[in-house]
Amino acid sequence: MSIQTSMPIISMRHVDKHFGQLHVLRDINLDVAKGEVVVLIGPSGSGKSTLCRTINRLETIDSGEILFEGKPLPQEGKELAAMRAEIGMVFQSFNLFAHKTILDNVTMGPVEVLHRPRKEAEAEAMELLDRVGVAAQAHKVPAQLSGGQQQRVAIARSLAMHPKAMLFDEPTSALDPEMINEVLDVMVELAGMGMTMVVVTHEMNFARRVSNRVVFMADGQIVEQNTPDEFFDHPKSERAKDFLDSIKGH
Amino acid sequence: MGVSEVFAEFGDVYLQSLLSTWLMTAVCFAGGLALGILATVLRVSPIKPLRVAGDIYVQLFRNIPTVSLLVIFVYALPYLGLMLSYRTCLLACVILVVSSFASENFMSGINAIGAGQIEAARSIGLSFVQIIRLIVIPQSLRTTVLPMTNLLIATLLTTAMGSQVPLTPPELTGMVNYVNSRSVAGISAFVLSAICYAGTSVVIGFLGNKLDEKVRIVR
Numbered sequence: 255m256s257i258q259t260s261m262p263i264i265s266m267r268h269v270d271k272h273f274g275q276l277h278v279l280r281d282i283n284l285d286v287a288k289g290e291v292v293v294l295i296g297p298s299g300s301g302k303s304t305l306c307r308t309i310n311r312l313e314t315i316d317s318g319e320i321l322f323e324g325k326p327l328p329q330e331g332k333e334l335a336a337m338r339a340e341i342g343m344v345f346q347s348f349n350l351f352a353h354k355t356i357l358d359n360v361t362m363g364p365v366e367v368l369h370r371p372r373k374e375a376e377a378e379a380m381e382l383l384d385r386v387g388v389a390a391q392a393h394k395v396p397a398q399l400s401g402g403q404q405q406r407v408a409i410a411r412s413l414a415m416h417p418k419a420m421l422f423d424e425p426t427s428a429l430d431p432e433m434i435n436e437v438l439d440v441m442v443e444l445a446g447m448g449m450t451m452v453v454v455t456h457e458m459n460f461a462r463r464v465s466n467r468v469v470f471m472a473d474g475q476i477v478e479q480n481t482p483d484e485f486f487d488h489p490k491s492e493r494a495k496d497f498l499d500s501i502k503g504h
Numbered sequence: 505m506g507v508s509e510v511f512a513e514f515g516d517v518y519l520q521s522l523l524s525t526w527l528m529t530a531v532c533f534a535g536g537l538a539l540g541i542l543a544t545v546l547r548v549s550p551i552k553p554l555r556v557a558g559d560i561y562v563q564l565f566r567n568i569p570t571v572s573l574l575v576i577f578v579y580a581l582p583y584l585g586l587m588l589s590y591r592t593c594l595l596a597c598v599i600l601v602v603s604s605f606a607s608e609n610f611m612s613g614i615n616a617i618g619a620g621q622i623e624a625a626r627s628i629g630l631s632f633v634q635i636i637r638l639i640v641i642p643q644s645l646r647t648t649v650l651p652m653t654n655l656l657i658a659t660l661l662t663t664a665m666g667s668q669v670p671l672t673p674p675e676l677t678g679m680v681n682y683v684n685s686r687s688v689a690g691i692s693a694f695v696l697s698a699i700c701y702a703g704t705s706v707v708i709g710f711l712g713n714k715l716d717e718k719v720r721i722v723r
Contacts, residue, residue, distance in 0.1 A: 312623055330550065335631050338626060340629075341627070343623075343624070345623065352721050362630075367629040408624070
C-alpha cells in the first residue's frame with residue numbers, strides 16, 4: 255500500500271517497558287503513516303493500551319525511542335505539553351471534566367492552550383458538538399449525559415485541538431451495547447476524512463471495515479501485523495489463531 | 505447577675521468582642537485557605553523535595569496544640585529577635601493550624617477527582633499549573649464545601665485562644681474575663697459568649713449546606 259511508504263508520523267523503535275517485574279512492552283517497533291488507521295488488538299494484558307499511552311507519553315518507557323513527526327518525545331514540560339496538544343486522545347472512561355459544561359469541556363484546550371478567543375472557540379465547539387450529535391447537550395454537565403454521548407463529547411474535545419493524530423484507548427469498552435455504534439460511527443467518519451488513528455479496540459467489525467492495518471499483540475510483543483482482510487482470514491501465528499477463535503462464535 | 509443584666513451592662517462591649525471574633529475568624533479562615541492551597545500544591549507537585557516539604561508543613565502544624573504554638577510565638581520568637589504583637593501572634597498561629605487542616609481537606613477533594621481527568625487534561629496540552637488552576641483547585645474547592653464549613657466553625661472556636669493573651673478589644677472568650685473582673689456575672693458571662701458562638705456556628709452551618717447544594721459536582 256502506498257500509504258505505508260510515506261514518512262511515518264508516529265515511529266516506535268525498540269521500545270521496552272516494565273511495570274515492576276512485569277515486562278509489558280518488549281522491543282516494540284511500529285510505524286504509523288500519515289492518514290493511516292492502525293488497530294491494536296490482542297488479549298487483555300497484552301500491552302496494547304500501554305503501547306497506546308506511550309505515544310503521548312502518558313506512560314514513560316524504559317528504553318528505545320518514540321518519534322512524532324520525526325522528533326523524539328520531549329521530557330515532561332512545556333515542549334511535551336505542546337506535542338500532546340497535537341495528539342488527540344480518547345479514553346475508555348471518557349474522562350470529561352466533571353465541573354465544566356459540555357461546551358466548556360470542548361473549549362478549554364483551544365482557549366487555554368492555543369489561546370484562541372473564547373467566542374471563536376465556542377463557535378467551533380458548537381460545530382464539532384453538532385457533528386458528533388450532542389449540540390443540544392452543550393450546556394449540561396457530563397454526569398447528565400449517557401456514556402455514548404460523553405464519549406462523543408470526548409472526541410469533540412480532542413478534535414477541537416486540530417490534532418495531527420488521534421489515539422483511542424478502548425473507546426467503546428465502557429459503553430452499553432446500544433451506545434457502541436454511535437461512537438464507532440463518529441470514528442468511521444473521522445477515518446474517512448483522513449485522520450491518522452491508533453485504535454485499541456475489541457470491535458472486530460470496526461477493525462475489519464475501517465483500519466488499514468491490524469497489529470496483533472500478545473505478552474507485550476507485536477506478534478503479527480497485516481491488512482485486516484489478511485489478518486482475519488489468514489492469521490499466521492498460533493497466538494492470533496487462538497485469539498480469533500476465542501472471540502468468535504457467540 | 506442574670507444573662508439579661510450582663511447584657512444590659514456590657515452589651516456594647518460584647519458587640520465589639522463579637523465583631524472582633526468574627527473579624528479574626530474571617531482573617532484566619534481566608535489566610536488558612538490561601539496557605540492551605542499553597543501547601544497542597546506543594547504536596548501534589550511533580551518535584552519530590554516540594555512534596556516532602558508540604559507534607560512536613562502539614563504534619564507539623566496539624567499535630568501541635570494551638571495553645572503550645574501560641575506560647576512558642578509569644579515567648580520564644582522574641583529570643584530570635586522577632587517581636588510580634590499579641591494579635592499578630594494569635595492570627596499567625598490560628599492561620600498555620602487552619603491551613604494544615606485545610607490542606608488535608610483539599611487532598612481528599614483531589615483524591616476524588618480521579619487520575620483520568622488529569623490524564624485527559626495533560627493530553628490536550630495543559631501544563632501542570634493550568635491543570636492545578638483549571639481542574640484541581642475548582643473541583644476540590646467544590647467537593648470540600650462541607651468539611652470546609654466544619655473547618656470554618658473550628659476556626660471560629662479556635663479564636664477563643666485569644667483569651668490567653670491580652671487583646672483590645674478582647675474576643676468573645678477573653679470578654680468573659682473582662683466582665684468577670686469588673687462584676688460578679690459568673691456563669692452568665694460565659695452563657696452570653698456561648699450563645700454568640702453557637703448562633704454564629706448555626707448560621708455558618710446553614711450557609712455551608714446551602715452553598716454545598718449549589719456547587720456540588722454531580723458525578
